[in-house]
Amino acid sequence: MNRLVCAVAADALGVDPSAVGAEITDDQGNLALTVSAPIRVVALTRVHRDPSVVTRTGGTILERAEHARQHIHYRVGELTGSTLSRVAVRLTGADIRPEGRVR
Numbered sequence: 001m002n003r004l005v006c007a008v009a010a011d012a013l014g015v016d017p018s019a020v021g022a023e024i025t026d027d028q029g030n031l032a033l034t035v036s037a038p039i040r041v042v043a044l045t046r047v048h049r050d051p052s053v054v055t056r057t058g059g060t061i062l063e064r065a066e067h068a069r070q071h072i073h074y075r076v077g078e079l080t081g082s083t084l085s086r087v088a089v090r091l092t093g094a095d096i097r098p099e100g101r102v103r
């Protein structure tokens with residue numbers, strides 16, 4: 001279960017699964033997840049040159065973290081059949097990578 005949560009979170013945050021930690025606890029018969037991971041971001045120099053890159057890469061860090069939280073909640077529930085009471089995402093750092101090119 002832990003590996004599945006880490007894989008889903010890694011996909012949602014754009015990072016390697018080995019960089020993700022997950023704590024799974026019982027919350028009165030439901031699952032409560034706490035995911036700790038960095039988030040992939042574009043270099044600030046790139047944002048300074050082209051502010052629209054923030055929109056193209058999914059929004060602000062807070063917007064992307066919330067979207068990741070919702071995705072993790074939905075996808076882990078869907079894959080496991082479990083009821084999740086809550087999902088918390090703790091960002092531990094920034095994985096700075098260049099923006100990918102559109103083909």
